[in-house]
Amino acid sequence: MIIVMKSKATKENIESVVDKLHKYGLEAHLSTGKQVTIIGVVGDKAVLSNKNMELLPGVDKLVPITETYKLVNRKFTEKNTTIKIKDVIIGGSNFTMIAGPCSVESEEQVYNTAQYLHESGIKILRGGAFKPRTSPYSFQGLGEEGLIYMKKAAKDFDMLMVSEVTSIRALDIAEPYLDIIQIGARNMQNYELLKEVGRTHKPVFLKRGLSATIDEWLNAAEYIIRENNSKVILCERGIRTFETATRNTLDISAVPVVKAKSHLPIFVDPSHASGVKDYIIPLARAAVAADCDGLMVEVHPHPEQALSDGAQALTPIDFTELLRQIKPIVNIMGRNIT
Amino acid sequence: MIIVMKSKATKENIESVVDKLHKYGLEAHLSTGKQVTIIGVVGDKAVLSNKNMELLPGVDKLVPITETYKLVNRKFTEKNTTIKIKDVIIGGSNFTMIAGPCSVESEEQVYNTAQYLHESGIKILRGGAFKPRTSPYSFQGLGEEGLIYMKKAAKDFDMLMVSEVTSIRALDIAEPYLDIIQIGARNMQNYELLKEVGRTHKPVFLKRGLSATIDEWLNAAEYIIRENNSKVILCERGIRTFETATRNTLDISAVPVVKAKSHLPIFVDPSHASGVKDYIIPLARAAVAADCDGLMVEVHPHPEQALSDGAQALTPIDFTELLRQIKPIVNIMGRNIT
């Protein structure tokens, strides 16, 4: 950490800051320029976290140099994390497709989708049972009933299943059904929920918040891993900007940035990122080429009958086309699709 | 709602959309231009919410015309909502100050702050017990212990108390202590929590999410009111933009916009909006002049010892100055400070 003094800071101000640092067991290195003096702080800066050094007389601002997250940080764990769930391995040289309807709507709907996906070689089924909807008048999901339908389909077609939990109460209900627990964008900073999914020790699929910086997202992952659950999969799903041609703006750079800063696997969800069916396949290709570890895509047997987000759902025919188009790029990236 | 057809939509496409609308009991009004045909839909559009009309052949897009929220909508309730809590009335011609420390840190800290605020005429004490922090390594709040300290101070100085709940579990613990339940920015779209605070029937202080549109915020309020709890107070606290000189960008326009769209009281929190102590008083003056119904401000007896957000806390001396500066503007706005 660096402490930047005001241009009018007195010698006494500076000495007082240095004294404080020494008192906390930290070293202080001064650089005294014509305009300002800066103080480099060496030692375990955690002791400063509640010390409000910026309020000492003469202090202008603090400039953090090192990240606050440790367990997810590439600096401390060089090797990429891989996560094994039954016979599926996420990360490494694997490329993993997760697909399914936005919401589970009926036993038949999720069963038919799962069958089709299974026949296409897909091993992880997604489907929403607890739906966070902007309006209270929109379809809120089938709850446990949806999970029961989904479980039956997943079992019959030997697929893993992932679904979003929106509260600790939903987690209690959903956990027994799930192979992977999804935390949605709106709950990325629901820290109580993050701690609780950390305690389950099941793999967690953590979507980036709509306006979360990558650093905040990695801090959210840190909340989970700190509960001794290291099985976290990150998923970029678009951020909020001024552009309105797409529902969100897919931050494709998040893929290489996350890979540089963390060892966790990173997925992309082109369905939520664009919100427009016609843009999903190009974005899926781009995500693969950016070297993400997998995709989450919404597929619905009859999008025009979907109870949520039908406009961004691919039909089975579309999805087959998506697979056809991404496969050669997956190969070029040196990965095997699963 | 308007349905815009693609420029290449056939006559059959258009007829098929009209037939569907009729089937759902809705009227369809066509405007056929040179470029495109648009269809005005008349009737209870709620029946369309899960119908994915945008997926019918030839449909380009749907353009919603009316808001999804009803109970918070000024169109259906013209009169401003006022909320009476013991002898404090929020809204109407009242201007209400809420103040206190970011976090409750000790019995003494909150007691001293409350005493000072009481002597300054403040009737609502704020203080965080459950703190949502970006990093898991930051101070997470004292939990119930903090509420006990706060309750003692509030009781002795005859103040109401408000504190944030971050989960249903925290709500269960905190509710008995609280006069007003705060939902923070990070939980504005934690819909399960919104429903649950709706069921308590206690007044709810609902902060705007960091990247929430005003419409989404009003929809969040709708979630609460729909549980038969009409006592919702909105609070603008800054949105996330590219500007870095302040922690967030105070969207001052939210005050007149909310007043135009809704009948609920609207507060402003200049402490979180700026994150910089020196900017809080000017922003507080601006918020009063924009005609908000009250302010929430962070005050700490010794900001340099604060365990969270010390950089934005006002000292008692600063706060006295803030009161001195806003009072004449409150009067000009035809309001009485409480």
Added chain:
Amino acid sequence: MIIVMKSKATKENIESVVDKLHKYGLEAHLSTGKQVTIIGVVGDKAVLSNKNMELLPGVDKLVPITETYKLVNRKFTEKNTTIKIKDVIIGGSNFTMIAGPCSVESEEQVYNTAQYLHESGIKILRGGAFKPRTSPYSFQGLGEEGLIYMKKAAKDFDMLMVSEVTSIRALDIAEPYLDIIQIGARNMQNYELLKEVGRTHKPVFLKRGLSATIDEWLNAAEYIIRENNSKVILCERGIRTFETATRNTLDISAVPVVKAKSHLPIFVDPSHASGVKDYIIPLARAAVAADCDGLMVEVHPHPEQALSDGAQALTPIDFTELLRQIKPIVNIMGRNIT
């Protein structure tokens, strides 16, 4: 400036950076922590501006500490700048109203507006002759003809006039007519134009770019002042965010931030910031209370006939109401309206 080394930087890497700094006549102060070494640089950092120190082996990033702008910087000029134009003084304890139509549309329109404004005590007339419009099919302004009409009105009613220039060519035409030269948001980073208006030595009204940070805006002002034209007036007019209830988001914090960072006068344009007539008066009050030095407001005798931005124009009756509402707040702020 601070140079942060990578966690894996070798001793040789660090020495090599230090050697370079010494070679350029700069001092280097090392702080060697467990994770990283940081190097505080002391001396005239301008010599480093083209040296790409971040590309030296082992360097992680450069962290600038001091601002790049000097002439507009409060650190080097403590006293507020006031600008005298004939008998009008901008800045200091003055509060200055600038008003007039978005576009000059006819001799009669601008004359009638000027007459009314003059009778209301307004001394500076605005009006667009060269209009930057998003679509080439929108009204592009009357050009010099508009300036001639405006000049006649300004002269007869003893008003100063300000109008936007959109190119060096427009500047050549407009300069003889203008008392104040306006640079619009879209041209805030048109550096060739900034230099050229700097050379005119006439006062410049510099609007903030739609997505410009405050630092970039102050750098734009630096371009002008560096040509020995210190008469720069800044004007906040809203920034682009995700919120769509208003055309732009008025960054009200820009007023205290600019006052902290610079000595230049700062105005607010609530008309462009909101784009909605009903929100202009509340935003004007807020801007006054934030302690800005003046307002620019659009007034049109018959907004429903305006050729541009009619939706945000105030009628003379609205404008009288605006004046009535802001005057007491101007007085509270210790200013005199002009």
Added chain:
Amino acid sequence: MIIVMKSKATKENIESVVDKLHKYGLEAHLSTGKQVTIIGVVGDKAVLSNKNMELLPGVDKLVPITETYKLVNRKFTEKNTTIKIKDVIIGGSNFTMIAGPCSVESEEQVYNTAQYLHESGIKILRGGAFKPRTSPYSFQGLGEEGLIYMKKAAKDFDMLMVSEVTSIRALDIAEPYLDIIQIGARNMQNYELLKEVGRTHKPVFLKRGLSATIDEWLNAAEYIIRENNSKVILCERGIRTFETATRNTLDISAVPVVKAKSHLPIFVDPSHASGVKDYIIPLARAAVAADCDGLMVEVHPHPEQALSDGAQALTPIDFTELLRQIKPIVNIMGRNIT
């Protein structure tokens, strides 16, 4: 266009709007719902552009349905535009690389770069002579001298050259040297300059503004084409968001969105989009996979000596690696690299 009436609009209000529309030769189609009446407008809406219909009594808002741009609009020109410049064809099934230094710094620098690029098969050389820099104290480019150096290199290695013009004055100087005229992000809404480059009839490389929507960008292209210069190439280079890990946020979705809305070729500049060398190759791969028509990349023989943007320049070795990595993806996309 749709006119939405206020919920309290009277019958007279509605009739008055309809009368106005008829007066302007337009048809009006009413849809009268329980909450509001909407009026679909049919006919040449251009006549309404200056009519401020939103100010008529009882009108709530106007909702535009069709785009304001025509000449760049895919709806009116289905076939993709290809642009032939000497023996290079841009667009269609071609994939075109543009490379070179951010700034031309010396005869030797640009010559060596051009030689290397030529040997790598690159046919278009980029290099900045007029540099728009945030700070007036940064290197502003060599001006015409830079163009002379660049021309010599381009001629000797049989390359086309592209360089940015920042004003009409710079355009007058640069035009004779250039095969393609670049308009940078900061000048995307410098409409006078757009018209002027339109009049040159040389191909124009139009970068997206930092906070421009795709619709505004297409309108900027319309300004050029309207001067009878249809040779416009669009280039996405990142937009401004809250994320700070990259300099800008590459809006990869812009590629499919532009392709859906327009027939013009679309390039991507991963160098400016990220600002970080390590992220350029992944973003280049993603851009190719999104099906863009070409890339613009910064290459410098000695980035550590670059006078501008050294941190994002690729070395020749890096660039060779970029080519190696994108080539198979270019092939998969069914394109030929040029």
